[in-house]
Amino acid sequence: MAKSIDVSDLNIYYGDFLAVEGVNMTIRAKAVTAFIGPSGCGKSTFLRTLNRMHEVIPGARVEGKVMVSGQSLYDPAIDPVAVRRQIGMVFQRPNPFPTMSIYDNVIAGSKLNAKKMKRSEADAIVEKSLRGANLWNEVKDRLDKPGMSLSGGQQQRLCIARAIAVEPEVLLMDEPCSALDPISTSAIEDLIHELKSEYTIVIVTHNMQQAARVSDETGFFNLKAAGQPGHLVEFNPTTKMFTNPDEPSTEAYISGRFG
Amino acid sequence: MSTTTPLEPDTFAISANLAQPRLPRWAVVLVGVISLGLAGLVTLLTGWSLVGGLVLAILLMVAGLPTWSLLVEGRRAAADRFATALVWAAFAVVLVPLVWLIWMVVDHGLSAIDREFLTYDMRNVVGSGGGIYHALWGTILVTLAATVISVPIGLFTAIYLVEYGRGKRLARATTFLVDVMTGIPSIVAGLFALSLFVLIFGPAIRIGFGGAVALSLLMIPTVVRSAEEMLRLVPNDLREASYALGIPKWRTIVKVVLPTALGGIITGVVLAISRVIGETAPLLVVAGATDSVNFNLFDGRMMTLPVYIFSQYSSPGVVPVGMEGDPPGYARAWGAALVLIVIVMVLNLVARIIGTYFAPKTDRRR
Ligand SMILES: Nc1ncnc2c1ncn2[C@@H]1O[C@H](COP(=O)(O)OP(=O)(O)OP(=O)(O)O)[C@@H](O)[C@H]1O
Numbered sequence: 338m339a340k341s342i343d344v345s346d347l348n349i350y351y352g353d354f355l356a357v358e359g360v361n362m363t364i365r366a367k368a369v370t371a372f373i374g375p376s377g378c379g380k381s382t383f384l385r386t387l388n389r390m391h392e393v394i395p396g397a398r399v400e401g402k403v404m405v406s407g408q409s410l411y412d413p414a415i416d417p418v419a420v421r422r423q424i425g426m427v428f429q430r431p432n433p434f435p436t437m438s439i440y441d442n443v444i445a446g447s448k449l450n451a452k453k454m455k456r457s458e459a460d461a462i463v464e465k466s467l468r469g470a471n472l473w474n475e476v477k478d479r480l481d482k483p484g485m486s487l488s489g490g491q492q493q494r495l496c497i498a499r500a501i502a503v504e505p506e507v508l509l510m511d512e513p514c515s516a517l518d519p520i521s522t523s524a525i526e527d528l529i530h531e532l533k534s535e536y537t538i539v540i541v542t543h544n545m546q547q548a549a550r551v552s553d554e555t556g557f558f559n560l561k562a563a564g565q566p567g568h569l570v571e572f573n574p575t576t577k578m579f580t581n582p583d584e585p586s587t588e589a590y591i592s593g594r595f596g
Numbered sequence: 597m598s599t600t601t602p603l604e605p606d607t608f609a610i611s612a613n614l615a616q617p618r619l620p621r622w623a624v625v626l627v628g629v630i631s632l633g634l635a636g637l638v639t640l641l642t643g644w645s646l647v648g649g650l651v652l653a654i655l656l657m658v659a660g661l662p663t664w665s666l667l668v669e670g671r672r673a674a675a676d677r678f679a680t681a682l683v684w685a686a687f688a689v690v691l692v693p694l695v696w697l698i699w700m701v702v703d704h705g706l707s708a709i710d711r712e713f714l715t716y717d718m719r720n721v722v723g724s725g726g727g728i729y730h731a732l733w734g735t736i737l738v739t740l741a742a743t744v745i746s747v748p749i750g751l752f753t754a755i756y757l758v759e760y761g762r763g764k765r766l767a768r769a770t771t772f773l774v775d776v777m778t779g780i781p782s783i784v785a786g787l788f789a790l791s792l793f794v795l796i797f798g799p800a801i802r803i804g805f806g807g808a809v810a811l812s813l814l815m816i817p818t819v820v821r822s823a824e825e826m827l828r829l830v831p832n833d834l835r836e837a838s839y840a841l842g843i844p845k846w847r848t849i850v851k852v853v854l855p856t857a858l859g860g861i862i863t864g865v866v867l868a869i870s871r872v873i874g875e876t877a878p879l880l881v882v883a884g885a886t887d888s889v890n891f892n893l894f895d896g897r898m899m900t901l902p903v904y905i906f907s908q909y910s911s912p913g914v915v916p917v918g919m920e921g922d923p924p925g926y927a928r929a930w931g932a933a934l935v936l937i938v939i940v941m942v943l944n945l946v947a948r949i950i951g952t953y954f955a956p957k958t959d960r961r962r
């Protein structure tokens with residue numbers, strides 16, 4: 338079951354540094370939500386609070402509320418490990434496991450959790466995930482080679498395959514296409530379209546066209562001023578955002594008249 | 597003119613600037629030979645020692661090649677030649693004692709080693725004969741026990757320091773204590789182990805296990821330090837990748853962090869072993885010395901190779917009547933030293949092989 342996410346009054350800190358301030362939004366289930374905004378405004382930071390990856394950094398903490406399908410994500414009773422099993426993530430920088438082969442990297446989610454799986458089952462998952470990430474044709478003959486032997490863009494797609502192999506209910510993608518060529522990018526966008534029917538997807542992108550193409554709703558983050566925390570400027574359906582935004586700064590950013 | 601074909605003159609100008617006069621390839625060899633020749637001549641004429649001549653040759657080389665280079669190739673190339681010559685000279689100077697030592701030990705020790713030497717102990721041996729069988733086994737057992745004690749303790753400490761204790765006061769205290777432990781003189785470790793076992797078993801106790809405890813005191817800080825370094829080298833991205841897949845922290849450590857750092861950790865452990873395997877004083881104090889084989893770490897004295905070398909050298913026995921030369925103990929000491937060095941070298945080799953075998957395969961061409 339896909340999940341919707343309700344965020345209210347969320348402040349995100351790194352130690353004493355307030356990185357993102359006062360975010361309110363509702364991320365719909367079975368829809369694609371895109372975040373856009375200038376570099377350093379806290380898109381990645383906000384994304385990481387949605388599956389409790391933020392607290393992995395020493396001193397990092399949040400204030401406010403994140404509700405996932407009616408459950409408070411930051412309730413003390415919630416197990417972050419269980420959260421991350423259901424809310425998967427693709428990172429901004431590709432990070433395949435260097436000790437593992439391509440094959441093992443794809444099924445790392447099950448393998449590292451020591452889940453018993455038949456070989457044929459694992460084979461099927463690997464092929465399906467790699468096809469989804471548009472990597473299958475390139476690596477099908479060398480699945481036993483180390484994951485690090487791939488090019489940067491291939492590694493990124495490997496990480497996407499790894500994230501979808503565990504079939505999370507929500508998939509958070511932090512600039513998944515920033516290192517990819519147009520063909521792979523469009524394959525990933527096709528994948529997003531396909532996954533949308535079952536999963537909730539949140540994607541960070543610097544590519545306006547991509548945001549316009551793939552997303553149903555878009556959030557625009559910005560810094561109030563240099564040295565100030567980032568905040569959510571506008572959150573609206575993508576069509577409205579790109580044709581008739583509420584805020585003048587959104588329009589300025591989207592049309593490239595920013596800064 | 598130049599507006600119609602603007603690129604061509606520029607290209608020629610650039611390639612003209614890029615070409616620099618270079619010394620021929622054989623220049624290095626030539627300067628080396630001349631330096632050696634000159635130094636040899638001076639040595640012969642003044643009657644210096646061989647070492648003096650070699651030092652002079654190196655100095656001539658380090659001075660001569662850059663000077664020639666300065667005249668032909670210019671300043672930057674000359675500085676490069678100078679630095680290169682210095683590095684090579686330093687390398688040679690470092691190698692000299694090592695090669696010399698190995699050559700000495702092989703020269704003296706090889707003749708002592710035969711079948712009997714490796715398979716006999718020293719029981720009832722008067723004069724020549726006898727061997728290191730008991731000491732060899734003692735060293736293997738004591739070192740193995742020390743490794744078994746120190747690797748888990750050291751590794752778990754390192755895991756705590758890197759994965760759990762970041763910035764905590766306990767972690768800082770631990771790091772400080774480990775650093776202090778690194779500086780403990782080995783004899784003190786031996787005396788500590790001795791008094792510990794005297795407290796437990798009463799006075800005049802000598803057991804091999806005590807030696808293992810003393811050695812592990814010396815090993816633990818090395819293991820902690822090297823494992824800590826290796827764990828810190830594991831990028832945080834990998835931990836995050838694992839967490840994001842819903843892997844608990846302990847599984848992430850066991851299955852992602854440790855395998856990634858495994859090569860380095862094993863290398864560190866083996867280097868720690870080869871550091872303590874030659875310890876003499878603590879073993880002499882706790883494990884004692886004996887002439888016979890003892891396979892039981894927990895009962896009675898146990899001979900080890902360093903202690904064997906020490907005792908053979910300090911009481912080498914007497915030259916049999918009617919024979920000439922050194923007392924028989926000296927040859928046995930050299931032989932045992934050679935065996936010890938071979939063991940350490942093999943350990944190092946094994947560490948290298950294991951290290952490269954387990955190293956993460958980041959190389960794109962593999
Ligand atoms: N680990 C960290 N510790 C402290 N501050 C951090 C950390 N990571 C990010 N920040 C700060 O938080 C702010 C937001 O960073 P974030 O990475 O979320 O930006 P972003 O919007 O994803 O930018 P980009 O588009 O370049 O990826 C920045 O000011 C950054 O310096």
Ligand SMILES: [Mg+2]
Nearest residue numbers: 380381429511
């Ligand atoms: Mg980012």
